[in-house]
Amino acid sequence: MTVLDGLRVLDLSRVLAGPYCTALLADLGADVVKAEAPGGDDARHLGPFLDGESVYFAQLNRGKRSIVLDLKKPDDHALLLRLAERADVLVENFRPGVTERLGIDHRTLEKCNPRLVYASISGFGQDGPLRQSPAYDLTVQAMSGLMAATGAPDSGPTRVGESVGDLMAGLFASWAICAALFDRERSGRGRYIDVAMLDSLVSMQVTTMSLLTATGTLPGRVGNRHPVSTPFDTYRTADGLLAIAVASDTVFARFAGLVGRPELPADPRFADDTARARHIDEVKRITEEWSSRLTTAEALEQARSAGVPAAPIQDLAEVTNSEQIRHRGLLGEFEHPVLGRIPFLRQPVHFHTGAEGGPDTDSGTGRVTAPSPVLGEHTEEILDQWLSRPPASAAFPVSAGDRQGGLR
Structure with a gap:
């Protein structure tokens, strides 16, 4: 049994933020019903495509079931309200105000199901001066401070390479x-x-906020290096780059031995993290005197043997084919009626039971085998299964006094 087995989620969301949320819930065993407009989720029409099917949509909507509802039609609107009565969770990512116009907002639905957990995802929240502004990942990254801190000093601000x-x-x-x-x-x-x-x-910007609080200044764009610690960057090797992360005096002593300079910790310029940060150029020169004579594989082997955290720079294809990720079971597969067997990235958390907590006791993680749904594929099945159950409000009554208090 998975950890969310029996949980009923009504998913009214589209494209990415909401569907990603409900995909994580589906991975853990929740019954996620995707209620789509007649044209379907916009993501069904976003590439990349294989044989006319969106791989993007398939990844985000694995393990869900689809029902088509036109909420502008009274019968379909009434049907959604009946489904909401029996749902545990509802997720939507309309622009603020749309659910009120459609008559499916939280205030409306809590009257028929006071146990409903209702989640609204938007660009700027349900209140505030920007609540009605359109939001895309690029614009939100630009406004958040994250883009201003991302990139090399001699380049412009850079978007993080995924829709974070x-x-x-x-x-x-x-x-x-x-x-x-x-x-x-x-x-x-x-x-x-x-x-x-x-x-x-x-x-998310804990390090930058700590610097702003302590010094009144921002780190700006520092490339791959850490704004506080050094050596903590990518360094040239004979055939590429190696990431090295030294964030304590203990590890720096190991690093000094690794690069053949065991005397460095006794040098006041490198005695602690703060001093090393003030002499970052010299630390980089010392590091690359060692690393540039070795291939990445050789430098990595030496660093790991010395107990210095280091890593090669891998792309997604390399890391998903790595022994570590395959051992952890992060890459799953499901059988799609058009695409055949396609891989997807599972939610990453392992739930263990028993005293040992080893891999053999992993339980409830969710091993999705169902593909993303064809538009409206499960309509009759969903109506039969969900509407045969008494409404949640009937099974778990809440007093009128509690209801007046609101759920915020």
Whole structure:
């Protein structure tokens, strides 16, 4: 049994942030019903494509079921309300105000299902001066401070190479949903969850915020190096680059032995992290005097033998084919009716049971085998299964006094 087995999730979201959130829940065994407009999720029409099918959509909607509802039609709107009565969780990422116009907002749905955990994901949140502004990952990264801190000193600001604004909002939403479900076990009542892409990215910048607080200055664009510690960067080898991460005096002593300079820790210029940061150019010169004479593989072997954290720079193809990732089971596969067997990236958490907590006790992680759904594929199946169950409000009544208090 998976950890979210039996959880019913009504997914009204589209494209990336919301579907990523609900994919994580589906990975853990939740029954995720994707309610789509007649044209389907926009992601069905986004590339890359294989045999006319979106691989992007297939990755994000694995293990879900699809029902088509036109919420502008009274019958379909009524049907959605009946499904919401029986859902544990609802996820949407419309622009703020749209759910109210459609009559499916939290205030409406909590009246028929006060146990519902309702999550809204948007660019800037449900309130504030920017609530109605359109949001894309690029624009949110640009506004968040993350782009200003990303890139080399002699280049312009650089976007992180994945849509982290959407993905982090989806991740925070899935975390918040599980927290709200835990709270519901004690209170008997649901929650309304408001997740913003901008908030999500800003909240991640712990190192930059600590520097701003301590010094009143920002690190700016520092390339691959760490804004505080050194050597903590990528360094030239005879055939490429090697990442080296030294963040303590103990490890620096090992590093000094690695590069053939055991006297370095006694030198006041390199005695601690702060001093080393002031002499970063000299540290880099010393490091590359050693690394540039070796291939990346040779330098990596020597660094690991010396107990100095180091790594090659791998692309996604290399890392997903690595022994470590295959051992961890992160790369899954499912059988798609058009695409055949295609890989996907599972949620990464392992849930263990028993005293040992070893791999043989891994339980509840979720091993999705169902593909992404064809548009409307499960309509009759969903209606039969979900609507045969009494509404959540009937099974778990909440007093009128509790209801008046709201769920925020």
